[in-house]
Amino acid sequence: MAYFANGSEGECFDEQCSKCIFGEKPCPIAAVQTTYNYEAANANNKTATNILDMLVKNDGTCMMFETFEKELAIPEYETKQQNLFEV
Secondary structure (H helix, E strand, C coil): CCCCCCHHHHHHHHHHHHCECCCCCCCHHHHHHHHHHHHHHHHCCHHHHHHHHHHECCCCCEHHHHHCHHHHECCHHHCCCCCCCCC
């Protein structure tokens, strides 16, 4: 279970999410990680912590992405920078 005390600590998780086909919307793993990790860590809930540990490692590695990277990674041609402003 990765616990990120501030925004910059979570950058590694966000970076990995940005490479995933589900990165634009929170997938169930990202949603569970961001919703329950603080509560599980502070409540010393071993079961919740063990479940979250299986999904996201302390270094921010999403185990679903790591296990199925070939299927979940955005193809290279789709990772081009998008222009958010009209030219």
